[in-house]
Amino acid sequence: MPPRHSYILFDPEKCTGCGTCEMVCSQRNTAKIAPSSASIQVIRDEDLGKNFAILCQHCRRPLCLEACPTRAIEKGDDGIVRINKLFCVECGLCTMACPEAAPLRDQKTRGINKCDLCDGDPLCVKHCPEKALTFTRGKAFRWIKGLRWSVQLVSFLLLVMILVGTFCYFTAGAVTLACPAGVLQNVASSKTIVLVGVSAALALLILTALAGRLFCGWVCPFGFILDLVGTIIPKKIGWPSFLKSRMTKYGVLVGAVGASSVLGYQAFCTICPIGSLCRSYGVQGVFRGAELAIVPAIASLEVAERRSWCRYFCPVGAVLGIMANARLINIVIGAKQCKKFSCTQCAEVCPVGVIDKDLLREGVSPIIPMTECIMCMRCIDRCPYGAAKINVRWRKGVPGIPEETRL
Amino acid sequence: MKAQEKRISDVKRFAGVYRCVECGKCVAVCPMSDMYVNFSIAMSPRGIIKKAIVGENVVGDENIWYCTECNAGTDVCPQGVSCRDLIHGLREIAMDDMIPANMKQCIVCHKPFVAVPVEHFVFARLSAEAPNVIRVLELCPSCRRERYMERNA
Numbered sequence: 001m002p003p004r005h006s007y008i009l010f011d012p013e014k015c016t017g018c019g020t021c022e023m024v025c026s027q028r029n030t031a032k033i034a035p036s037s038a039s040i041q042v043i044r045d046e047d048l049g050k051n052f053a054i055l056c057q058h059c060r061r062p063l064c065l066e067a068c069p070t071r072a073i074e075k076g077d078d079g080i081v082r083i084n085k086l087f088c089v090e091c092g093l094c095t096m097a098c099p100e101a102a103p104l105r106d107q108k109t110r111g112i113n114k115c116d117l118c119d120g121d122p123l124c125v126k127h128c129p130e131k132a133l134t135f136t137r138g139k140a141f142r143w144i145k146g147l148r149w150s151v152q153l154v155s156f157l158l159l160v161m162i163l164v165g166t167f168c169y170f171t172a173g174a175v176t177l178a179c180p181a182g183v184l185q186n187v188a189s190s191k192t193i194v195l196v197g198v199s200a201a202l203a204l205l206i207l208t209a210l211a212g213r214l215f216c217g218w219v220c221p222f223g224f225i226l227d228l229v230g231t232i233i234p235k236k237i238g239w240p241s242f243l244k245s246r247m248t249k250y251g252v253l254v255g256a257v258g259a260s261s262v263l264g265y266q267a268f269c270t271i272c273p274i275g276s277l278c279r280s281y282g283v284q285g286v287f288r289g290a291e292l293a294i295v296p297a298i299a300s301l302e303v304a305e306r307r308s309w310c311r312y313f314c315p316v317g318a319v320l321g322i323m324a325n326a327r328l329i330n331i332v333i334g335a336k337q338c339k340k341f342s343c344t345q346c347a348e349v350c351p352v353g354v355i356d357k358d359l360l361r362e363g364v365s366p367i368i369p370m371t372e373c374i375m376c377m378r379c380i381d382r383c384p385y386g387a388a389k390i391n392v393r394w395r396k397g398v399p400g401i402p403e404e405t406r407l
Numbered sequence: 408m409k410a411q412e413k414r415i416s417d418v419k420r421f422a423g424v425y426r427c428v429e430c431g432k433c434v435a436v437c438p439m440s441d442m443y444v445n446f447s448i449a450m451s452p453r454g455i456i457k458k459a460i461v462g463e464n465v466v467g468d469e470n471i472w473y474c475t476e477c478n479a480g481t482d483v484c485p486q487g488v489s490c491r492d493l494i495h496g497l498r499e500i501a502m503d504d505m506i507p508a509n510m511k512q513c514i515v516c517h518k519p520f521v522a523v524p525v526e527h528f529v530f531a532r533l534s535a536e537a538p539n540v541i542r543v544l545e546l547c548p549s550c551r552r553e554r555y556m557e558r559n560a
Contacts, residue, residue, distance in 0.1 A: 041552075043552055043553075043556050045556060050556070052555065052556045054552055054555070063533055066532045066533055066535075067529045067532050067533060069438040069439075069441055069442050069475065069528070070438050070441070070479075089436070089438055089475075089477035089478055089479035089482075090477050090478040090479075091438060091475035091476065091477030091478075091479075092475070092476070092477070093475060093525070093528075093529055095548050096520075096521060096526075096529055096544065096548065097529055097532075097533060097544075099551075100551075100555070101548035101549075101551045101552050101555075110478065111478075363554075
């Protein structure tokens with residue numbers, strides 16, 4: 001089990017720039033009160049009346065550790081990045097490599113000080129009079145996460161276990177629902193358009209246009225299997241770059257429709273992992289053999305990248321992605337609200353990898369393509385500063401700002 | 408020219424190079440031996456101190472630009488010679504007198520903040536591990552903090 005990511009959160013709205021954190025920190029470092037030898041630094045802008053604290057984020061992959069020529073910096077089992085003073089030669093290369101410039105050079109003694117979280121009980125957090133600093137161990141359970149897993153479990157049970165042969169096509173009274181990719185193939189193979197089938201496919205398409213690819217992240221039974229496998233398989237090895245084209249899935253869709261028009265039956269549906277999952281459990285028997293072999297085969301692609309099937313190959317996702325271009329709801333990661341350059345936890349947890357780390361480090365809000373985003377809301381759940389949000393297109397005007405000043 | 412020689416002799420005296428006994432303890436702990444493949448006696452602190460003692464032109468020497476200005480050699484010296492102060496002083500003279508200086512400048516404040524060979528070393532280490540984050544090396548640490556402040560405030 002990897003160590004918990006523990007770090008200190010800083011709120012610039014509450015900070016008054018009093019410097020108490022610097023004083024208590026320097027007292028722990030050198031047994032005397034000298035703010036220059038502290039491991040936290042408050043920079044103050046007197047004209048604007050704004051303050052900001054420079055402090056170590058204890059990165060998951062620390063760059064200071066890479067740059068250190070004597071290998072004096074190490075990340076412990078508890079997730080805390082420490083400088084081993086026995087080997088440190090105070091060259092200052094860690095200060096250069098750190099995106100936050102957080103290892104601080106003492107201007108008097110020329111030493112290097114870096115936060116070690118006081119071994120798990122930070123003094124600066126304890127003594128901050130305005131509670132601008134808070135210590136977090138990285139919450140293990142958040143409510144969107146729990147909600148998503150339970151919705152996925154319930155829909156998996158509904159689609160696979162209880163309602164036989166569902167998602168692909170099922171009827172319950174007047175309500176008819178169908179897989180849009182399956183309906184496309186059906187139309188191509190039979191050369192006739194059945195209105196009931198088209199209207200059944202429209203239900204899912206309209207949902208996607210309204211709320212993004214919610215189906216992929218929250219409902220899809222195969223996505224649920226992939227998420228489960230992803231929590232078990234630890235390491236990602238990465239794809240070769242020539243395979244990493246997100247256009248591949250549109251090619252798969254066109255190929256599937258073309259093949260079914262030639263062959264006369266729904267070509268892709270016979271090997272579709274979602275479909276074979278849905279058909280595997282029913283009155284004919286439980287987990288029928290050869291067809292279901294595609295599920296572990298594709299689930300093993302998770303070793304390369306999370307949700308690699310959904311990213312590059314899934315034709316159902318391709319149909320939904322075209323509809324999601326309406327962008328009535330989109331995910332926004334506001335660089336103004338993001339408080340740390342080097343955090344990028346949203347990019348780390350994103351299962352389809354659409355968040356641009358480099359833009360975030362530059363301080364620019366990345367544009368998230370809604371054709372790729374599966375609306376799992378992991379980024380919203382994970383962001384400690386509330387910078388990742390859902391933006392609704394039809395909301396008129398931002399409160400407090402007149403309509404004319406907006407673009 | 409006279410003023411420059413005066414400054415160089417001041418730097419030498421301040422660093423205490425004339426007390427050096429050439430024991431080589433500073434070379435043993437110097438991180439440059441791990442950092443550069445072409446580490447040699449001319450680049451080592453002992454070699455540069457020796458050059459300074461015999462009065463060669465150390466300011467124009469390219470070997471003074473490899474040092475990281477760390478504290479290791481000064482810590483272990485039995486005679487109290489500070490190779491860091493020597494290198495630091497020599498670099499300042501070189502930058503003031505327009506002798507071709509090998510320092511990387513910050514793209515915002517245009518102040519030199521790190522020697523180019525040291526920057527190459529950090530670049531190589533980081534590009535092996537994290538190829539997308541080496542842009543931070545273009546800014547000096549203080550400018551990075553200022554930009555950080557601008558962005559977040």
